[in-house]
Amino acid sequence: MADAEIIQLGSAGRAGRGSRSTPSAAARGLAPARRTERARPVPPTLAGDDADPTLDPASAPLPDASPDTDATAEPDPDVGLRATDGADPEEGTDADEVPLTLGGLVGDLTGLLGQALRGLTGVPVEDLRAAAANPWDALLRLMEALGIEQPDSWEETLAFARSRIAGDYAVDDFGFDPEFTERVFLPLLRPLVRSWFRVEVRGAENLPADGSALLVSNHAGTMPLDGMVLHAVVHDEIGRHVRMLGADLIFSTPFSHDLARRTGTTLACQEDAERLLASDQLVAVFPEGFKGLGKAYADRYKLQRFGRGGFVSAAVRAQVPIIPVSIVGSEEIYPLLATAPTLARAMGVPYFPVTPLFPWLGVLGLVPLPSKWIIQIGEAIATDELPAGAAEDPMVVFNVTDQVRETIQQTLYRLLTERRSVFF
Amino acid sequence: MTRVVLVTGVSRDLGARFARSLAADADVDVIGVDVTPPRFDLGRARFVRADIRNPVIAKVITASAVDTVVHMAMVATPGGAGGRSSMKEMNVIGTMQLLAAVQKAPSFRKLVVQSSVSVYGASPRDPAKFTEDMSPRVQPRTGFGKDSVEIETYVRGLARRRPDVVVTTLRLATLMGAGVESTTTRYLALPVVPRVLGFDARLQFLHPSDAVAALLLVTRRDVPGTFNVAADDMVVLSQAVRQMGRPEIGVPQSLAPLVAATFRQARLSDFSADQIDALTYGRGMDTARFSEATGFVPTYSSRAALAEFVASSSPGLLSPERLEGALHSVESLLTVRTPRG
Incomplete structure (x- = not known):
């Protein structure tokens, strides 16, 4: 025992795996003092901006950091938390206190509500009277107001109904x-995407018009709405369907199985991923899975572990590009306060969401908060230049996984600094 | 040289069709074996009434110098065999006895076994399509699925002990077409179809004529191995029920076994747990290996096979023809109401 060399994790050298220039996420988490020296590019928008000083972790004061942090290997979760909170401009300088982050959210929401109420000028009595006289016309107008597209003609709708009835x-x-997805699912989803979340797509030119590609995105928001929104915006941009890969829970849950299969989702397994990629499809994967979806509101925009890198080996084997997608706004739709693990275990689900509105308001609590979404589609990461057999080399797979993860994480931080508020 | 082919299970539809088609070849001598007399025309094939569970089958094989055995005597439902234990006896013990008998036969050089898609089980963790190399995510533990797995195990055992014998196993998809009598067709033909609520199973079919063609192909040529045989496309269960024009009732998943038991009592349909799973989660097979090895292309797609069955069965309560009237009145209402027309 005496001659054993004890190496403290993260205290010296490059711990964990990482690329040549940057240590891995795990290594950074373990060595808090090193965070300050880490080479994270400061978003250019910060330069000259009167942004919050805590936005830049390099200059962020760490009041808790004792002078001997260099020698300890204790991970300090607060540091990471503060770094993320700091990157969220809506909180201002009070980001130290976690409860205040929710306070900011409530404040913003009240502002939004006030604006909506001001927009509601007087009750349209005449309209109501007209609606009673001609309910059919009123329904059409209501659909128009909600932003649900009307079918081109009723003949077409009836033809659609006929084909459905005849199977x-x-x-x-x-x-x-595809027919159900284009005629029913996407039109119903569009008001949510356009009017409720007001999704802004950046980098749409990075979406391939043909050929297969693997979209890799962060996953958040308690319920997997981000997948559906991504499907809708990509279809609107380039007219292609995104084929999602989902967890097996989706396929063992009633109704979710039906809807998921109909709209093109399939099980996240190597076989299905390769089958889709081999047939020129645009495939999307959320490698964080339930760890990303069910993380607490305090941990928002902190990417979780990216699975085991299975998505990378599938892409490498199929020699298709990986396109990193960063979604901002999804974290705030259902701010997850607690997961009620005992209840979740009893129900056989990964977590039971407790949000400010759910389960207290029942079904009303299922209405997502109208956060403003930004979806940044990144530049493709080519995998066809990797040497043959790279899919079987775990080191290559880990490195590409880290590269994708870092790209998405940094894009998220950048988008957060550019965002004025959660809801606008 | 005349080939002598022994076909088991010729009393049932598929076995009879196969024996008849094979016997049409002048240089093939076909001996059909079953425990009950054939209900269908066997053509030029000879019929020997024998039980494959009885050692007398060995005498038949040696006496006629059988070189090829096509084993099709599998029973998919306990109702058809007189109970689950008797079904298992016929499937598993029958296969064991038959394989024991042929292993000793000096003339024996080829075995073709009809297996089924049920060896793959069905679960929410299944890939969209199974290839032959994939193992089931959830082992089938009851009914025909378990029998099929055990039959394949014995067949692999024989292939190991007699490496000189060409062994072909064909995993056939659910048969579908006019006149097919199976659990699935009886289920779809119910006046009101109970369906597990919130799930829509993917179904893959095989037309009997394609099944016979595939079996003939591997009997005439040497194609050793295990192969999936199915039509390439899929239909979903709700679509099949719509085409049948049947109203459907949603049954919560937890109540499905109870409902299945009630239907079994009433002798309406006969589902084992693995079949309920298959009609809940759905399953599919990848047929690339068989088409690469033999160039086989099914003439019927799943949709075409289903359409043939629909055309041959009585229209349902909510058939498209009956609903057409309702649609028509909606249409006339709309054209009056909206100037957009």
């Missing part, structure tokens, strides 16, 4: 029903 339509090997 005369085609699904693919995965149960994907």
